[in-house]
Amino acid sequence: MLEVRFIRENADRVRKAIQDKGEAVDFDRYLELDGVRREVVGERDRLRHEHNTASETIARLKRDGQDAAGQIADMKALSSQIKELDQKIRTIDTELTELRAAIPNIPHPSVPVGDVTANEVVRDWGKPREFSFSPLPHWEIGKTLGLLDFEAASKIAGAHFVLYRGLGARLERALINFMLDVSTKEKGYTEVFPPFLTNREAMFATGQLPKLEEDMYRCEVDDLFLNPTGEVPITNLHREEVLREDQLPLKYAAYTACFRREAGSYGRDTRGLLRIHQFNKVELVKFVVSESSYEELETLLSDAEDVLQRLGLPYRVVCLATRELSFAAAKCYDLEVWAPGVAQWLEVSSASNFEDFQARRANVRVRRSGKTGTELVHTLNASALATPRTVVAIIEHYQQEDGSVVIPEALRPYMDGLERLR
């Protein structure tokens, strides 16, 4: 969410951001209402001032044991006038708040303007492997080796779910543990294990609501949402808090199961693990002081890259263009790993800087040492990878002609030293 005054004073920038991101907000209506509101509030506050002054007089009269019946009668009229204006303001606020909540964050100047074709490949690492045979897609390998069981999953839950079986399940668990260990033992992230259900306030704070309500699973009786990404519970960990400067940067890592309805994406990535309703992630979140957030974005990105490098998976880093940026993000890098079986670059992580957009919604502030007052923190997050697509890449990249799959060395300690799935 952007600051009301900022929007008013930078209407052009905001309008451009809305256009560049392709968001649908009636911005003219917003500006109009904002003006109306200011007028009405001004009038209301004038009346209230008058009212407050009179109240003091009444209080004084009463205290002195004098009669104040006349003043009280006058106040009745004023009081009801104020209530009318209050009601008017309430109506305006409802619409205004809704409009403001739909205004996206402003892209950083370094972000290319445009749609997916404007995405910039910043760098790549490793080379897609050359095969002397025709590489198979992961669902075939997974079935042959008994790692992935989509039939069972659909029996249990439905289409677009997976059941990992045997060493497949073990590989999944190994990946999670590996990523958590790297993040917590080597990179200084604090591990947390948050609830997988979150409430509306939390979803609003990180920007999933109101826009993405249809994309999430919702438990209607309790009005709770199944976690769509670890970013939500972790970022909300400090909601409504004032942090001390010396606590920053705060770095968290968490394993979470993630749930997405993927409404509207039927027909895309329909096979295998590419797009499923429930998946696992280890998420990294940082709370930082504003002036350091772009440096922190780079180190966050390299923390995520490091995981891929250790797994030996060729990838590229893509700076997303404005249209591809999420609602709350100011800048975002996608990490795409090459999956030879499906011959696609797969997004396994994205590192984003939200600047103070989420912090304003979540009201997470910092008190600077030696200064009065508080300011908003900046929040960032990245995945230390989403497992399904990482599993896809591992299985497809490390497949052998004999049908077996070599386990990346980094994962072997987590698989009892096993070197190969066969």
Next chain:
RNA sequence: GGAGAGGUGGCCGAGUGGUUGAAGGCAGCCGCCUGCUAAGCGGUUGUGGGGCUUAAAACCUCACCGGGGGUUCGAAUCCCCCCCUCUCCGCCA
């Protein structure tokens, strides 16, 4: 789910209808003092909106005592609904 207690500023904690934005303490900041440190003394320090200002500060003003409604000329204080925390009971992994 039932019964009870409670939610006040960065923190602790007073306050049951009228100068209470809120006593007191802690922490912070600015001075003073003490040969250092600790202590002591005085002052000061909330957030958000609007106005004024080229801008900021200052200043004026409105709101904010878990959230939302209501009663009243006037609510942190009274009433209603909701959320959260704690204790006991019940139920259950």
